[in-house]
Amino acid sequence: MFRPEETAKRGRRVKLTVNGTGHDIKDVEPEMPLLWVLRDELGLTGPKYGCGIAQCGACTVHIDGVAVRSCQVAAGDVWGAVTTIEGLGTPEAPHPVQAAWIEHQVAQCGYCQSGQIMQAASLLAETPAPSDADIDDGMSGNLCRCGTYPRIREAVKTAAAKLSGG
């Protein structure tokens, strides 16, 4: 773990822990949004660019397990360990939320789904048995232009059951 003050002192250098791996990225301005450091500097393209202004959630990642919009967090301000969709689970060993997404065949174009899944995983970590209203509140910041909301609702419930051992 590192502290933002140290980053600021180093100037154009950012240290990040992403999916368990430490990165010491030289020559990146600390104000660059985390999203673009992940995508263009580290080649992690699971987090998507959709709006750049916290309106769509396609860029959602976790910092210390909590969902954040990576387009809104300056790389120099990152306060903890970053997890992207690539670090949540894999095609061979999907996270229970991903498994629920596969089971319900939620994705259409799929472009929003990395963000939806990261948001849902964070929601369930905080609220293991969400009510319909909890799901509405927790997931409404994530836009899906294809309209997969009914299956997102179902998949969140299935994932909740899976995570609680049901």
Place this chain on the structure above:
Amino acid sequence: MAGLKTIARRTFLIGSAAIVGGVAFGVYKYKTPPANPLLDDLPEGAAALTPYVLITQQSITLITPRADKGQGAISVQAALIAEELDVELDQIKTDPGPPSPAYYNTALSGDAVPFRSTDDSVLAETTRAVMDAPIKFLGLQITGGSTTVPDGYDKLRMAGAVARETLKEAAAQIHGLDVAALITERGAVILPDGTRVPYQALASTAATLEPATEVTLRAPEQWRLLGKPMQRVDIVSKSTGTQDYGIDQDHPGILHAAIRLNPAQGGEMRGFDASEAEKMRGVVKVVPLPGGIGVIADNTWRAFQAALAVEVDWGPAPYPAEMDGHWTALGESFTPAHQDSQFRDAGDVDAALSQGGDLAVEYRAPYLAHAPLEPVNATVLVGEGRVDVWTGTQIPRFVQKNVALLTGIDAENVHIHALMIGGSFGHRLEDDVVRHATTLAMAMPGTPIKLTYSRGEDMTHDYPRQIAMARGQGRVSNGQVETFDLGIAMPSVMASQMGRQGLPAAGPDLQIVAGAWDQPFDIANYRVTGYRAPELAPISSWRSVGASSNGFFHDCLLDELIHAAGADPLAERLRLCNHAPSRAVLEAVGEMSNWGGALAARQGRGVGFCLSFGVPCAQVVEVSETDAGIKIDRVFVAADVGRILDPVNFEGLVKGGVIFGLGHAMNCEITYASGAAEQENFDSFPGMRLYQCPEIKVHGLESANKIRGIGEPPVPPAAAALGNAIFAATGTRLREMPFSKFVDFA
């Protein structure tokens, strides 16, 4: 039907114009199947048995030329081939294939000719067949119009069957057996003694044979894959962040580009000062473009920032700068001089209305952005005598031609790598992004340049859905709808869109009246007139095209007349309906919603119907008036696509279409001020969010005699059903979208 003569004359024009256009090549040319493009470049020992099946010693690849923008096109195309080829979906790879005339889309002609899709008369069928010739000739490898399934239904199954029979023939030759003694299963030919010979082992022999010509397609009762729930081939990658889209392209040495175009779309770029931008971190080059500038940098965000720092002198909008000008132009288009079509004219509307109409109303539908979640992007590498383009596109052959024109490199050396698309809704029927990326890449030959539009650039240069206005009148008598007269004015989508590809759009534009003139009702006096407004802001096809506005106009006007007659909205639609599959979907939603059953106070129920792309779709929407505003509680949908190939995907697409239709009807518009689109991001163009999403119940029917696609037909009835439900709940009739201008939504 009135005007049969007019139609016959137009029919002839369509046919002969196409033939005139093709004379240089001869009509015979139309009938010759295009060459199989997989035969160029074939590895040793590989067989490309048809343009859709490629078998090497290692693998089986199915070619799925229609673009996948989220509708599951790759999966359904693969399943159609695999069903007959006798391979399982986990045994194959898919590839979009090269741009080639072999992959022409024959189903598109269905909506380009002036016959209702319910019309199976000889005249209608002949005209569709004539239209097929030019489409084949032009090789329009287009994804659109909900045509992937109708176009591929026979063609892809046939491709699988031909390949299978040829592989059996190869096995028969190698093993000295009679073909009739062989069967196929899971990617192998099974010999009578039970030996499995994998297709891969037969590839080199099969390649020396003439493909089988006598094949019969299996009856649906024999299907293994089709008609049953399937797992889409992209579902795991899309759930694990491992699906690559165009925007994720990476190549050694790649640079990232951003763009800034005249905020007034299509306006000039008169000059620019890039001195500040050029000093910025990571900026490699600032390049002038038609109508704007592009910035090449070493990181997308740096390119975005630098593009904003360029000072640009913009020319004025080539269309009215303020919305008033657009609405005025539409309002002034309801004149004989602007009349584009009147394909529906039954009874005597004028005589009936001269006795006094019961209604005279005006409806409006705004410009709308497609705004798929993945902003448009393209990666282009200009090399020595060769260009590579990586992008998601619905029009690969146009892209290839346009890149060839720009670079001066022959089309055959322009390689289009078609990629997965993060949504389109018609947006990827345009290729500006590729043209701009090519111009940028030409400034840096040898370096792959990835151009990504910022959300703001994408939304404000979207080529939106048409703006449209409708004027309706009518008359009721004895509790029934007796006279229905609808005029619709809009600019021509086809002229605007095809014009950008340098193609003429001759004749009346059916999209001006689509979803209205072709509805399956018999009303004593029934007229639908299309008026072609002058070109305003440039527009393009938006999920369901003309029907996206006209379904709302037609069905709500009908609803108003039914209420004026004091009739029941569902019963009166059924009484007027003259098409069995359409009646069936109306009856289905009636049953599903318990139509006529009791509702709570401040609740209302509305029915909406539209037949578009050959698919009748009915919806019942239930709303409540709450203290926070209108809440959509439930939606019941029934649609008939003839045959459902994947029930899971079908249900998802129907729900998605309903949400798309409702979300835009509620919340969205693109408006222009000082020539620029005022909505630049999802804060002002939200679509529907999850908390507003109602419970949706879907019922698919399979009685219609032709197979159809479901991508678009659920969109048009949604706005109408919502407007009708709000009227039922509140007594307020909404005649203009977005409804949020007039009511709050909870």
